Amino acid sequence: MINVIASIRIKDGRLSEFVEIFKSNVPDVLEEQGCIEYAPTIDSETGIPAQNLDGAMVTIIEKWNSLDDLKAHLVAPHMNTFRERVEGMVEDVSLKILENA
DSSP: OEEEEEEEEEOTTOHHHHHHHHHHHHHHHHTSTTEEEEEEEEOOOOOOTTOOOOTTEEEEEEEESOHHHHHHHHTOHHHHHHHHHHTTTEEEEEEEEEEOO
């Protein structure tokens, strides 16, 4: 199994628009071969000291059956459409692609 943590920094004032567009793409992604989980998340104030809050960050939690499934996801037509729709909203993206230890 492949786990992905994608951190996407959104430009000021565009967070809710980005999340709305992202959520509209989720059903298509969940239909992809090998997709187990795919969900956007935002920071939640908890009062736990080690937490680093960032109101401009959307963190995507993903689980895939295999690396090949993840690679196919990255070039899926609906993902190209999604990237076009959010162009200009995204400031930065970082990925952590993880496997079970």
